Amino acid sequence: ILSSILYADKLEDIKKAGVLKAGVKYDFKPFGFISKSGNVVGFDIDLIKYIAKKLEVPVKFEQVTSKNRIPMIVTGEIDIAAASMTQKRSRDDVIDFSISYFFDGQAMLVLNEEKATNYEGFVDKKVGAIKGATSGENFKKLQPKAKIIYFEEYPQAVLSLKNAKIDAITTDLVWCVTQAKDSKGKLKVLEQVLSYEPYGMGISENESNFRDFINNAIQDSVTDGTYEKLYLKWFDKKPEKLPEVWPK
Numbered sequence: 001i002l003s004s005i006l007y008a009d010k011l012e013d014i015k016k017a018g019v020l021k022a023g024v025k026y027d028f029k030p031f032g033f034i035s036k037s038g039n040v041v042g043f044d045i046d047l048i049k050y051i052a053k054k055l056e057v058p059v060k061f062e063q064v065t066s067k068n069r070i071p072m073i074v075t076g077e078i079d080i081a082a083a084s085m086t087q088k089r090s091r092d093d094v095i096d097f098s099i100s101y102f103f104d105g106q107a108m109l110v111l112n113e114e115k116a117t118n119y120e121g122f123v124d125k126k127v128g129a130i131k132g133a134t135s136g137e138n139f140k141k142l143q144p145k146a147k148i149i150y151f152e153e154y155p156q157a158v159l160s161l162k163n164a165k166i167d168a169i170t171t172d173l174v175w176c177v178t179q180a181k182d183s184k185g186k187l188k189v190l191e192q193v194l195s196y197e198p199y200g201m202g203i204s205e206n207e208s209n210f211r212d213f214i215n216n217a218i219q220d221s222v223t224d225g226t227y228e229k230l231y232l233k234w235f236d237k238k239p240e241k242l243p244e245v246w247p248k
């Protein structure tokens, strides 16, 4: 027992277990969502599949939400979260992050008939945000006179917006743009960028070998062209900014 405590190593444990338990979103298209055929798909899912191939183990995908993804890493229910998660110093207290693998910023999703064009126009208005996401707190700082309405998951917020029970949803731009596109003209995006949201994969604290493995795999996906291929597949354009690649 003592030796397993002293030499516990997540990377070895995963290989021994023969499975990578990966936490992904089911409600954040195009990063993680359920396809028409009922499979979990998206940019985060494809990156995890790439990493698992390098690890030579199959993946078991677990659904996470913005709220429970960090606790699920801490308890070990999942080995890694690739879940549209912004890396922040405050979040780094209890987990570790990989290098950044995607770069976004917060925007607003509104009804097509919305007159306001930026956050200044949301005094006394209801702005939806998801529990555990960065967006509610960020917005409150910019516009303290807005009323932030919190939801457990994204689909509930979208339904509420479509029924005009709230005036906006604030979260990362790429999700907002995707929702607007899928709404057939009902929703639009206010593209004013309200924050910087670099995504990192979340892993347990102090697992240096595992973190190196993940960081190397992300970098390999850039150098072998997979990253750009997946980016094109899910975002329909070439990446403006690539994850950092360290010299060999």
Ligand code: GLU
Pocket: 028, 066, 083, 084, 085, 086, 130, 132, 133, 134, 135, 171, 172, 197
């Ligand atoms: N990237 C933001 C965050 O980590 C918003 C997206 C999400 O809810 O996952 O909080």
